Amino acid sequence: xxxxxxxxxxxxxxxxxxxxxxxxxxxxxxxxxxxxxxxxxxxxxxxxxxxxxxxxxxxxxxxxxxxxxxxxxxxxxxxxxxxxxxxxxxxxxxxxxxxxxxxxxxxxxxxxxxxxxxxxxxxxxxxxxxxxxxxxxxxxxxxxxxxxxxxxxxxxxxxxxxxxxxxxxxxxxxxxxxxxxxxxxxxxxxxxxxxxxxxxxxxxxxxxxxxxxxxxxxxxxxxxxxxxxxxxxxxxxxxxxxxxxxxxxxxxxxxxxxxxxxxxxxxxxxxxxxxxxxxxxxxxxxxxxxxxxxxxxxxxxxxxxxxxxxxxxxxxxxxxxxxxxxxxxxxxxxxxxxxxxxxxxxxxxxxxxxxxxxxxxxxxxxxxxxxxxxxxxxxxxxxxxxxxxxxxxxxxxxxxxxxxxxxxxxxxxxxxx
Amino acid sequence: xxxxxxxxxxxxxxxxxxxxxxxxxxxxxxxxxxxxxxxxxxxxxxxxxxxxxxxxxxxxxxxxxxxxxxxxxxxxxxxxxxxxxxxxxxxxxxxxxxxxxxxxxxxxxxxxxxxxxxxxxxxxxxxxxxxxxxxxxxxxxxxxxxxxxxxxxxxxxxxxxxxxxxxxxxxxxxxxxxxxxxxxxxxxxxxxxxxxxxxxxxxxxxxxxxxxxxxxxxxxxxxxxxxxxxxxxxxxxxxxxxxxxxxxxxxxxxxxxxxxxxxxxxxxxxxxxxxxxxxxxxxxxxxxxxxxxxxxxxxxxxxxxxxxxxxxxxxxxxxxxxxxxxxxxxxxxxxxxxxxxxxxxxxxxxxxxxxxxxxxxxxxxxxxxxxxxxxxxxxxxxxxxxxxxxxxxxxxxxxxxxxxxxxxxxxxxxxxxxxxxxxxxxxxxx
Numbered sequence: 001x002x003x004x005x006x007x008x009x010x011x012x013x014x015x016x017x018x019x020x021x022x023x024x025x026x027x028x029x030x031x032x033x034x035x036x037x038x039x040x041x042x043x044x045x046x047x048x049x050x051x052x053x054x055x056x057x058x059x060x061x062x063x064x065x066x067x068x069x070x071x072x073x074x075x076x077x078x079x080x081x082x083x084x085x086x087x088x089x090x091x092x093x094x095x096x097x098x099x100x101x102x103x104x105x106x107x108x109x110x111x112x113x114x115x116x117x118x119x120x121x122x123x124x125x126x127x128x129x130x131x132x133x134x135x136x137x138x139x140x141x142x143x144x145x146x147x148x149x150x151x152x153x154x155x156x157x158x159x160x161x162x163x164x165x166x167x168x169x170x171x172x173x174x175x176x177x178x179x180x181x182x183x184x185x186x187x188x189x190x191x192x193x194x195x196x197x198x199x200x201x202x203x204x205x206x207x208x209x210x211x212x213x214x215x216x217x218x219x220x221x222x223x224x225x226x227x228x229x230x231x232x233x234x235x236x237x238x239x240x241x242x243x244x245x246x247x248x249x250x251x252x253x254x255x256x257x258x259x260x261x262x263x264x265x266x267x268x269x270x271x272x273x274x275x276x277x278x279x280x281x282x283x284x285x286x287x288x289x290x291x292x293x294x295x296x297x298x299x300x301x302x303x304x305x306x307x308x309x310x311x312x313x314x315x316x317x318x319x320x321x322x323x324x325x326x327x328x329x330x331x332x333x334x335x336x337x338x339x340x341x342x343x344x345x346x347x348x349x350x351x352x353x354x355x356x357x358x359x360x361x362x363x364x365x366x367x368x369x370x371x372x373x374x375x376x377x378x379x380x381x382x383x384x385x386x387x388x389x390x391x392x393x394x395x396x397x398x399x400x401x402x403x404x405x406x407x408x409x410x411x412x413x414x415x416x417x
Numbered sequence: 418x419x420x421x422x423x424x425x426x427x428x429x430x431x432x433x434x435x436x437x438x439x440x441x442x443x444x445x446x447x448x449x450x451x452x453x454x455x456x457x458x459x460x461x462x463x464x465x466x467x468x469x470x471x472x473x474x475x476x477x478x479x480x481x482x483x484x485x486x487x488x489x490x491x492x493x494x495x496x497x498x499x500x501x502x503x504x505x506x507x508x509x510x511x512x513x514x515x516x517x518x519x520x521x522x523x524x525x526x527x528x529x530x531x532x533x534x535x536x537x538x539x540x541x542x543x544x545x546x547x548x549x550x551x552x553x554x555x556x557x558x559x560x561x562x563x564x565x566x567x568x569x570x571x572x573x574x575x576x577x578x579x580x581x582x583x584x585x586x587x588x589x590x591x592x593x594x595x596x597x598x599x600x601x602x603x604x605x606x607x608x609x610x611x612x613x614x615x616x617x618x619x620x621x622x623x624x625x626x627x628x629x630x631x632x633x634x635x636x637x638x639x640x641x642x643x644x645x646x647x648x649x650x651x652x653x654x655x656x657x658x659x660x661x662x663x664x665x666x667x668x669x670x671x672x673x674x675x676x677x678x679x680x681x682x683x684x685x686x687x688x689x690x691x692x693x694x695x696x697x698x699x700x701x702x703x704x705x706x707x708x709x710x711x712x713x714x715x716x717x718x719x720x721x722x723x724x725x726x727x728x729x730x731x732x733x734x735x736x737x738x739x740x741x742x743x744x745x746x747x748x749x750x751x752x753x754x755x756x757x758x759x760x761x762x763x764x765x766x767x768x769x770x771x772x773x774x775x776x777x778x779x780x781x782x783x784x785x786x787x788x789x790x791x792x793x794x795x796x797x798x799x800x801x802x803x804x805x806x807x808x809x810x811x812x813x814x815x816x817x818x819x820x821x822x823x824x825x826x827x828x829x830x831x832x833x834x835x836x837x838x839x840x841x842x843x844x845x846x847x
Contacts (some may be wrong), residue, residue, distance in 0.1 A: 066463075162816065265676060266672055313666065313669050314709075399661045400660075405530060405665075407518075407528075408520075
């Protein structure tokens with residue numbers, strides 16, 4: 001109950017910010033406007049060896065994860081502090097619960113200053129610390145994110161994005177502590193969305209981070225540890241004899257991650273990413289549903305090795321291989337692993353040829369629950385990405401001038417940059 | 418000590434280079450079979466035109482440059498280019514400069530990060546006497562490359578500070594020593610000649626005043642005060658964003674230099690035009706091509722006199738003072754990219770020099786255009802007591818970020834007015 005009260009106070013604080021709408025707006029004070037987006041289209045082929053001995057194959061044209069993001073920012077009267085907002089749209093997977101929707105994945109506002117940043121609204125959750133080099137957000141989702149114990153939908157959007165009241169404090173320009181109250185999407189047992197606004201968790205992250213623009217010689221570029229807490233409601237799954245009850249519970253996951261630059265050659269650049277998640281889970285009886293797998297006790301490790309080829313310091317191609325391993329500790333033979341080599345060839349600024357192969361193997365126990373032993377997926381396509389700034393007037397927190405020259409070249413961490 | 422000048426044929430390189438330079442040249446020579454070295458020449462009985470001028474030259478393009486050499490590294494090097502007398506041959510006046518990054522306040526509430534000589538915007542004012550031998554030891558404390566061009570000074574060509582024309586750029590952590598004779602007298606200036614748009618927006622410029630006891634202007638109008646007003650405009654957002662982008666790129670370049678893996682193509686250096694064409698044929702694309710180019714607009718919104726915008730120009734930063742019956746000299750230097758039309762209220766002044774050189778006859782004006790790269794000297798005679806506006810009459814430049822009054826406004830104040838009926842105050846938003 002105390003947790004719910006805390007959440008209520010946070011919600012009131014968030015609502016109070018809306019009162020600014022009562023004040024006049026000066027149209028002469030134009031914000032910085034960031035417009036970013038990516039159109040990604042791939043032809044996919046999938047082949048599955050089923051747990052019952054059969055096989056299935058499928059092919060599709062996939063436009064999922066194409067997105068458009070508008071960011072706005074401006075300095076406040078204090079000059080050293082800034083305000084920001086973002087609106088983002090994203091296309092969900094064609095076979096997910098959101099198939100016909102355009103998902104609003106970013107709607108947030110915030111303020112920040114030399115040492116702090118406060119963000120309210122829907123945004124990327126802090127349930128992963130490293131972005132792994134796959135073509136789409138969900139390619140390694142089960143291996144890289146703390147999953148949503150309140151959603152039984154297949155929609156990756158309900159796993160990656162959510163409501164949050166997030167505050168960050170920078171002890172040094174490179175070391176921050178981020179705390180968030182989170183409102184993950186809640187669904188019913190069929191995966192239909194019930195709420196995206198109920199506070200039902202929180203996280204605390206301590207991270208050391210140096211942008212790649214500054215650190216490309218050998219050594220640690222990111223190191224972080226995070227605790228992710230979820231407050232879970234009860235739910236009944238299935239019908240008749242197959243009915244299973246999920247009780248009200250909570251679960252806590254610990255995430256640790258590291259990004260290490262292996263080389264010190266900016267033209268031939270090797271990076272190793274690693275992340276481990278230990279989830280203490282909640283009581284579940286099976287692994288048949290999305291929500292049960294999200295709530296199950298699990299240990300996850302993901303690794304990625306990336307190579308950037310930048311002759312004359314012009315990025316031409318990136319090759320990467322990502323490995324994922326996950327064990328549902330409460331279940332026998334419930335381990336999965338995946339191998340994902342990815343190749344991105346740059347045709348022009350922001351225009352890339354894409355190719356990815358993914359192999360996934362499920363142990364017998366997990367295969368029985370999912371109905372799939374082995375899976376092969378191939379994706380080949382093109383992406384067009386851009387990031388353009390109008391009325392460039394606000395700095396960047398990760399800029400060299402801010403981090404190395406102490407010139408208060410500040411701006412929002414997100415917000416379209 | 419051998420006596421050499423630039424007519425030394427390639428492959429016969431000897432001389433008195435400093436140790437670090439010599440060490441570098443050894444590795445460079447191994448790659449190319451020869452390189453220029455620092456030379457000396459006797460100063461006695463020679464003027465500066467004797468140095469470095471030996472037509473017709475026998476060298477191919479890029480001779481003496483390290484920039485097209487694979488794996489070149491200039492970090493930590495002290496470079497003393499050839500052509501000037503050695504330290505023991507003339508008496509040098511020695512100065513120290515540095516290329517720095519500093520945060521500069523244009524006026525209260527507006528600061529921006531900038532390149533800056535000795536951390537100052539604009540750079541420090543040199544005041545030397547005509548024919549002084551000048552030695553400027555400049556150290557590059559930034560991660561970017563720079564040079565110094567001595568604008569309007571007739572010097573030895575190897576000291577002219579134009580990258581890839583008279584010298585290699587001064588690399589990060591490199592010390593470069595300019596030696597030259599200060600002549601002719603007049604209002605000159607110095608500025609970085611590398612990456613000019615950004616570096617000019619970044620205030621890498623300063624006044625270089627060469628005095629002379631024979632200055633005809635002083636003789637004709639015996640002025641008692643001598644003001645230097647440096648006119649510059651700033652797009653502080655362009656400067657900030659491009660400084661960040663530049664430093665990000667240079668970190669990689671410098672790392673490659675440290676690793677001795679830097680190639681000429683990384684920076685776009687070519688020994689010959691044919692080499693450039695060959696690289697294009699092989700698929701290398703320069704950054705200005707339409708697949709790579711960014712559209713960069715420079716829109717200055719702050720306009721400064723001596724690095725300050727009105728009302729910060731009032732006071733120590735350009736506030737001009739005069740007394741009745743007094744001549745004062747004002748040296749206007751346009752180190753920026755815009756034209757400025759400086760107008761003085763209540764007076765007709767005399768334009769007495771242009772580009773630092775005395776005019777045959779003065780021109781009587783009250784508004785004077787100062788275009789980019791130009792210097793103009795004016796003489797004001799104190800004959801109309803009061804407080805008088807002195808401002809750019811291109812009024813778009815008398816604003817701070819679009820708000821009038823601001824920018825290039827200062828004031829001529831009579832010190833001997835006694836009691837006055839109205840005294841100026843400060844207005845920042847009309």
